[in-house]
Amino acid sequence: MGKQLKQSSRKATIVPFIQNGEYFFKKGMKAYDRGDLHKARKYFERAVRLDERDASFALQLALVLSELGEYQFSNQWLFKIIHDLDETMDDCLYFLANNFACLGLFREARQYAEQYLANEPDGEFADDAADLLELLRLDGSEWTEEEEQLMVLEDRARRLLEEERFAEAIEALEAIVVRYPDVWAAHNNLALAYFYSGDVDKAKQKVREVLKRDPGNLHALCNALVFAYYLHDQEQVSSLCRTLAGLYPFFHEHQYKLGATFALVGRFDLAFRWLHRLYKSGFRGDGPFYYWLACTAYHTGHESLARNMWEEFLVFHPEKRGEEPWAVPSFDEAFARIIRWIEQEGLADQLYGLYLFSRSKQAEETAMSLAICRLLPADPRLRPFIDSFLFGLTDGSSARAGNVGRMVDALSANNEEKEALCRFAFAIAVHPLADGERFANGAAWAAAIEYMWRRQQGERVTQREMAAKYGVSASTVQKYVQKARRLYT
Template sequence: MKKQLKPTRQKATIVPFIQSGEYFFKKGMKAYQLGDLYKAKKYFERAVQYDEKDASFALQLALVLAELGEYQFSNQWLFKIIHELDETMYECFYFLANNFAYLGLFREAIKYAELYLKHEPNGDFAEDLADLLELLKMDHEEEADEHENLIAMQERARYLLEKEKFDEAIVLLETMVDSYPEFWSAYNNLALAYFYNGDVQKAQEIVTQVLERNPGNLHALCNQLAFHYYLRDGRQVNELCETLSRVYPFFIEHRYKLGATFALVGRFDLAFRWLYHLYKIGYDGDEAFYYWLAHAAYYTGHEPFAKHIWEKVVTLNPDKQGEEPWVFSAPPLDEELQRIIRWFYRKNTAEILYGLYLFSQSPYKSDIAVSLVLRRYLPAHPLLRPFIDYFLFRMEEMLPSYVANIDRIAKTLMANNEEMEETLYISWFSVAINAIRDSEPFTNHPAWAAAMEYVWRKQQGMSVTQKSVAAKYHVSLSTVQKYVKRVRSLLS
């Protein structure tokens, strides 16, 4: 009898599907070569989302946008490449020159054409740009003269505002908006002139007019925020701050405007995000830039850096000596704050985190001066640093996502338990600290909260079932079982 062969099992080969910037870039190039520009645009946008530092991805997106006639968006990406990604990618000057020519901004087109020829006199685009320059200079001298006149008027208006000659500034700016009805910069400066001259209603009317005719104008939105702040309209300030916190400007001057405005209205967490970003990419700011950067740094707990920057302020303007942001009177510490500070003296890191969490639930949570005082009572521990930035200074945008998730799970526990059980929250922070070492993202908030409450109640000798906490937190029983094992492991 012949031996029968046992049927062999073929193991399935698992091919990982990894999406990356390179993956979407290749898809975009394929669509581009097939002439499907809209699909190419979509893929290139995904590529830059995955890898925002790759200049070649950004350049290809800029080229497709230009072919679709979206010249302004194309220019924003080209400027991002030049200022942030690769300043030696001189072909960007060629594409900027072409985009500005299509937009009818001939002086700008000439400027970038000449910049390309300066850096690449024998480059691939040199001959084309030489022809373009000849046409621009020959046919549009009148336009260039008008543009120069507009720039001169704008500089004069800025000078008058700086010298607080508001009546003269208003006359000049009114002339400008009459002659150039879509020159929004003049409108925004006119609104400022009226505001500083005491006519708040007129200033607000102009800002509203700009936003109606040019929705999303960043300077107008920032001016509107500043006006609401000076008028003590807290609700409007909070709403506008929330809106502007989601804005990511491409132009350097817009980032500066946004950062300075946030600092002006006391949102130093958001101000530091933009002003420090500009500092890191080598922005050569003026006295005002360093003044607001020093304030934003100090009021977000970066005191040594703030003092370093303040030296630049005093170098540029010695009269600022004595106006340092740290020259202030500390507010008195009432009984509630003293109770919070006592947690900061504990040796257990979880108990210190609990103290920070208590502060975030207190009436003082938005008082920067109090936050600065409390910061001095906290130990210099690297694990605590992101939690200090989050709980004291609300710097969520600049921190790892696990920090906010740990807080949200604590809030989920609080929302589902009537009484404040200190040991429950301290146990949760103990679990969180141990899980951080395993790079846990803490994304499933109700599952973590349900498992934590179940384990804690069992430890307290209470009667509780996994089924009851699953129903309480609206998660499945199997999910609770999975997370209970994880919590027990981390607590042990």
């Protein structure tokens, strides 16, 4: 009889392999000690993602970013430590001074070096901070101060633009371009500020001005493409895409701009070419870089890369978890109803959907208004209503559209049968024979249109009743009923 194994009396112990923040931090330190900064960065980013409140993890990531030459991203983490994680970590002040010096922002560099010495006169980096201050004094020529002041002004304007404080951004950028007329970045940012504030004409004029004075300016061409895309000018979009697809920019900044612009307008094939090339070359950008790379990778069939890049994006914006490009968006029912009207084939239905959106809370978000533009067909009859309802334009044909909107406001405010009645009003407003009508007397038009609509429904209403309802005279209602009948055949 052969030997048999006896069942062990000891139970097996399963030791879980937990990859927490400390685990990746230690691996990052080993990579850092070996001089492998790119791998160290990866590990430290994983560490801060797993433990967002550990200041030491964030500090080590900031130091690696600085050594990689990514001073602005390093500063973001240093400021996060000081303001959110541990305000007592005064060493961050010295590291900020170093980063600002490398960026050429010498005033800020002096400010943080002096603040570090005030807080830590005998600190570990006291001698280094003193040496840095001496070096800054030697290099502080008048020309450098002027350049530095420009950088500070541009940085403030960019922050205002990113925070969607468009009126303040426009004021700041207009001052810059007057003082520094050849700084094209300020002109291009001013065009964006005009556009997102709703001043489409000024935005387009600014782009034309830049391209006239600096033909081939990449940022101006990209802005022109974005404007054309949001304004649903498909012919211009196609033309600019062909132009930009033939460009091969040398600088990383220009490659990033080109890739992000192609992604924004839905040309994911062209976008992936540039963004993925940047990533493979070792470029490690900010949150938006990973966002666009994740989107373009997903839409070009590189799903594994897309998921990895989305995880990188979440390091910068953890609150965006659940908003992946492959996630199904959720809309409230009211907004979904607006979209259904906009996607109808009838012009009156599309206008009703556009009207409903313009009166909704979503219309307060510029990005949402621009997205609605993309859903609407390229029908020139819609253009004045888009300009008026979404961008607040009040000149030319936009003024007439504004009058129609106020007329529909009156109908909507005075009736429960809003849907059918308002669509009926839009059908009259866009009738070919209505081109000469300004619809300036909104109350009179509302009274006449409601009278006609109710009579068609078989209701027994009088023009006198409509006159009393809208605060106009019976003779005025009679006059406008005749006008409206001419437009409804």
